[in-house]
Amino acid sequence: MPELRKDIVKDAWVIIATEQALNPHDFPINKNGVHIGGSSLSCPFCAGNEALTTPEIAAVRNNNSRPNTPGWTVRVVSSKYSAFKLEGELSINDSEFYSTCNGLGQQEVIIGSPEHEVEFHNLPVDRIELVYRMLQQRYRALSADSRVKYIQIYKNKGLFAGASQEHSHTQLLALPMPPDNQQGLLTYFEQKKQCLLCVLMESEREENKRLVFESEYFFLFCPFASRFSYETWIIPKRHTEHFAEITEPEIKDLALTIKKFFNVMITLLNDPAYNIVINTAPVNVPYKEGHHWWLEINPRFLVRNGLEISSGYYINPVAPELAAALLREKINKE
Amino acid sequence: MPELRKDIVKDAWVIIATEQALNPHDFPINKNGVHIGGSSLSCPFCAGNEALTTPEIAAVRNNNSRPNTPGWTVRVVSSKYSAFKLEGELSINDSEFYSTCNGLGQQEVIIGSPEHEVEFHNLPVDRIELVYRMLQQRYRALSADSRVKYIQIYKNKGLFAGASQEHSHTQLLALPMPPDNQQGLLTYFEQKKQCLLCVLMESEREENKRLVFESEYFFLFCPFASRFSYETWIIPKRHTEHFAEITEPEIKDLALTIKKFFNVMITLLNDPAYNIVINTAPVNVPYKEGHHWWLEINPRFLVRNGLEISSGYYINPVAPELAAALLREKINKE
Numbered sequence: 001m002p003e004l005r006k007d008i009v010k011d012a013w014v015i016i017a018t019e020q021a022l023n024p025h026d027f028p029i030n031k032n033g034v035h036i037g038g039s040s041l042s043c044p045f046c047a048g049n050e051a052l053t054t055p056e057i058a059a060v061r062n063n064n065s066r067p068n069t070p071g072w073t074v075r076v077v078s079s080k081y082s083a084f085k086l087e088g089e090l091s092i093n094d095s096e097f098y099s100t101c102n103g104l105g106q107q108e109v110i111i112g113s114p115e116h117e118v119e120f121h122n123l124p125v126d127r128i129e130l131v132y133r134m135l136q137q138r139y140r141a142l143s144a145d146s147r148v149k150y151i152q153i154y155k156n157k158g159l160f161a162g163a164s165q166e167h168s169h170t171q172l173l174a175l176p177m178p179p180d181n182q183q184g185l186l187t188y189f190e191q192k193k194q195c196l197l198c199v200l201m202e203s204e205r206e207e208n209k210r211l212v213f214e215s216e217y218f219f220l221f222c223p224f225a226s227r228f229s230y231e232t233w234i235i236p237k238r239h240t241e242h243f244a245e246i247t248e249p250e251i252k253d254l255a256l257t258i259k260k261f262f263n264v265m266i267t268l269l270n271d272p273a274y275n276i277v278i279n280t281a282p283v284n285v286p287y288k289e290g291h292h293w294w295l296e297i298n299p300r301f302l303v304r305n306g307l308e309i310s311s312g313y314y315i316n317p318v319a320p321e322l323a324a325a326l327l328r329e330k331i332n333k334e
Numbered sequence: 335m336p337e338l339r340k341d342i343v344k345d346a347w348v349i350i351a352t353e354q355a356l357n358p359h360d361f362p363i364n365k366n367g368v369h370i371g372g373s374s375l376s377c378p379f380c381a382g383n384e385a386l387t388t389p390e391i392a393a394v395r396n397n398n399s400r401p402n403t404p405g406w407t408v409r410v411v412s413s414k415y416s417a418f419k420l421e422g423e424l425s426i427n428d429s430e431f432y433s434t435c436n437g438l439g440q441q442e443v444i445i446g447s448p449e450h451e452v453e454f455h456n457l458p459v460d461r462i463e464l465v466y467r468m469l470q471q472r473y474r475a476l477s478a479d480s481r482v483k484y485i486q487i488y489k490n491k492g493l494f495a496g497a498s499q500e501h502s503h504t505q506l507l508a509l510p511m512p513p514d515n516q517q518g519l520l521t522y523f524e525q526k527k528q529c530l531l532c533v534l535m536e537s538e539r540e541e542n543k544r545l546v547f548e549s550e551y552f553f554l555f556c557p558f559a560s561r562f563s564y565e566t567w568i569i570p571k572r573h574t575e576h577f578a579e580i581t582e583p584e585i586k587d588l589a590l591t592i593k594k595f596f597n598v599m600i601t602l603l604n605d606p607a608y609n610i611v612i613n614t615a616p617v618n619v620p621y622k623e624g625h626h627w628w629l630e631i632n633p634r635f636l637v638r639n640g641l642e643i644s645s646g647y648y649i650n651p652v653a654p655e656l657a658a659a660l661l662r663e664k665i666n667k668e
Contacts, residue, residue, distance in 0.1 A: 004647070007559035009518040009530065014559045014648045018655075097534055098558050154640030162639025171641070179645040184343040196343065200431055224432050225341035225348045227643075277644035296644070304638055305496025306488030306609035307505070309561075310630070311513040313338070314348045321352075 002083040002103035004177065010312075013179075015103070017083055044080070045167035047114035053077040057108060058137065060130050074130045075111045076138060079171070082107035090147055090176050104147055104176040110134055111169045120157065120168045120276075121262035128255035131170060132246070135278075139244040142174040143283040150178035150282045153243065158273030160300045170276070178282035182291065189290030197292040198239050210324040213331045215257040217250045222320035222327070228298040229318035230269060230327065232261065241281040241291040254295075261297065264330040272299040336417040336437035338511065344646075347513075349437070351417055378414070379501035381448035387411040391442060392471065394464050408464045409445045410472060413505065416441035424481055424510050438481055438510040444468055445503045454491065454502045454610075455596035462589035465504060466580070469612075473578040476508040477617040484512035484616045487577065492607030494634045504610070512616035516625065523624025531626040532573050544658040547665045549591040551584045556654035556661070562632040563652035564603060564661065566595065575615040575625040588629075595631065598664040606633040 003018045044052035047070040056067045058076040065071025084105035091102045112120055112131040120128070139151050155170040156163040188196035201219045204211055212220040212232055219235045234257065236250060246254070266272075275298045281291035308315055337352045378386035381404040390401045392410040399405025418439035425436045446454055446465040454462070473485050489504040490497040522530035535553045538545055546554040546566055553569045568591065570584060580588070600606075609632045615625035642649055 005559040007518070007557065007561070008522070010515050011518055012559070012561070012646070012648070014561050014650055016560070016653055017651045018653045097530075097537060150645075152641055152645050154644050156639045160637055162637045162642070173641060175645070179647060181344050181644075181646045184341070184345055188342070196431075203431060223341065225339040225346070226350070227341070227346070227348050275640035275643060277640050279644060298640075298643065300637075303494055303496045303634075305490045306611050306632075307486055307507060308496070309609060309632065310488055310515075310611035310613060311484075311486050311509070312346070312515045313513060314346070316348055317351045319350055319352045 004101040004103065006099035008097050008099070043116055043165075043167045045075075045109070045111045045165065045169055046116050047072070050075075053109075054080055058134065058141075060134065070114065072114060073127065074134045075114075076134060077109050077111070079107040079109050082173075084173065086145060086147065086174065101177055106142060106148075106174045108138060108172045108174075109169050110138070110172065111167070113168060116167050118168065120155065120170070121259075121266055123259075125255045125259050128258060129251055132251050132254060135170065135172065136244050136246060136251070138172055139242075142172070143242075143244065145174070146284045147176060148174040149284055150175045151243075151280065152179070153278040153280075155276040157275070158300070160273035160303065161275045161298075163273070178285060182279060185290040185292065186288050187290075189288075195239055195290060195292050197235055197294065201235060201237065209321050212324050212327045213257070213261070215253050215260075217253040218257050220257070220261065222324040224320060226316055226318075226320040226323065227314035229301055229316055230265065230299045230323045231316075231320070232265075232297045232323075232327065233294050234258070234261075234297070235292070235294040239292055241293060242283070243278050243280040243293045245293075258297075260331060260334055261327075263334055264327060265297070265299070268326060268330055269299055272301060274299045338435040338437065340433035342431050342433075377450055377499075377501050379409075379443070379445045379499065379503055380450050381406070384409075387443075388414055392468065392475075394468065404448065406448060407461065408468050409448075410468060411443050411445070413441040413443050416507075418507065420479060420481065420508065435511055440476060440482075440508045442472060442506045442508075443503050444472070444506060445501070447502060450501050452502065454489065454504070455593075455600055457593075459589045459593050462592055463585055466585050466588060469504065469506065470578050470580060470585070472506055473576075476506070477576075477578065479508070480618045481510060482508040482617060483619055484509045485577075485614065486513070487612040487614075489610040491609070492634070494607035494637065495609045495632075497607070512619060516613060519626065520622050520624040523622075529573055529624060529626050531569055531628065535569060535571065543655050546658050546661045547591070547595070549587050549594075551587040552591050554591070554595065554665075556658040558654060560650055560652075560654040560657065561648035563635055563650055564599065564633045564657045565650075565654070566599075566631045566661065567628050568592070568595075568631070569626070569628040573626055575627060576617070577612050577614040577627045579627075592629075592631075594665060594668055595661075597668055598661060599631070599633070602660060602664055603633055603635075606635060608633045 003016050005014050005016050050068045054077050056075060056077055059072040060074040062071040084103045084107045086106045090104050093100045135153055142148050142151055152173045185196050204221050210222045217237055219237055220232055223233050277296050280293040337350050339348050339350050384402045388411050390411055393406040394408040396405040418437045418441045420440045424438050427434045469487055476482050476485055486507045519530050538555050544555045551571055553571055554566055557567055611630050614627040
């Protein structure tokens, strides 16, 4: 099992594989680039290679196909390289200098297409819908286990987004403790008795400087303190705390909106690496008001440098006002 | 001037270039890799190309050479691409959702070698000394300006460490506010009336699981919650808050120790990208006890992925105990 360890100086958590170590020469990155795994012949995520993955957890399949065989459109397996296990009890240890938490959790891979070459942003809208419906299903299943405290959904596309497999996929990690990165939502609610994101959407709509697009159910804008150039947040207009609360009409609208955004972004930004991540409320913890889930699409143009890793600051060479203006202009012509 | 902007949700600061925007097609990263600037012909950091940089701020030179001409061993110029300026007054603005701070500061480049091909880790020990002596000199000069609150020293070596120039160099950024990443030192002192790093060195020496090496004046170990595989901290044994307090014998020992460490690390880890960063006490702020400066050498094998950017956690596939064992074994044979 990996261990979550706390850095006492920087007050930051690190997930560390304590029982294994990559051989220094086996890292996926070398001086010239990252080795991204998998031609379609040996790719564990391709139809026909189902035996190369762990057993199927869930899938969207043809009626007459059997699990762990071809015939699927979306397939979920547990991550082969993850050391997280949903076994035993949570164990938190604090000593004078060292805090740890055992790697109680589950890491799953949601393969959104049986074909090797099809990128997520090139999927038809109804196939994007299937992925988000599956994520909702897995979110619900995992949050039923009271040992799970947070479910992080994320996608790495490309070398500079941290991808280690070429075949498009989304990941989900059920964690034994919620990350401490949405404190602003709770503080704002405590002080104002209002949801920060709900109020922020109103303000951004009025100011109209960073707004990119509004669909029926979603609000797209480049946040004021964008960490990444062209970073875009997609917020449900309806106040909902958990991603799993998304409704069927909202899923359809989200898929359509994401597709529309990607049609613009991929061309405008010259097919960049990107992450899609979902921020949501923690599960199985004492209730605190103020959460509101949202999705981020973060293009990745720069590698985090020494200034950023030491100061903790991000550096972004593109003002979000300029990014939003460019994206807005194009998306309104779509 | 760039702007420091605060993310109200995540409580994180971002340095944003508000008055300029990279053209989407001009980013240094494309799908296949990062374009690292500069052959030795057009490289602004090479001897003979002094006219391609901003005017020289300081240098170590032959007695009979003039500024901005060849004849130097170490040369300091202000960064051509930085928008930080040490002009005017600090301006901090807080509105309901948005906090900003103007980019009052100075970014300098310390070129440690006139030759294009010589990496920092290949410099002879006496040339490494010159670099740290120059950093001390620039640290002192910049901290004399009361508008400067923190001086971040950092080096990016290679593509995956965020370097944008091939020719080896170290950077220094004088900032208008100290980063909030050493809170653990202050909290520990408040509670225990002892310096955390001083006590931690004793404990790590006794435990002897993550210790890499001890020189006369410095203590090298892989920290318990290492964010990067083979991350190594080099701490002065003498309790000193600011890097600028380093003495002449300590500079000599630091250069020797860094050289010794790199002799092992570069071979063991297959010539990786790396950052060298210095953490130090803030300057020109009300005094708080508990700071102790230290230097980090962080090899960079992985690109930060979606899980890491969303949760804020780092992921490290090599336990620091295993990293330290490997490094210790080799360094003791040096």
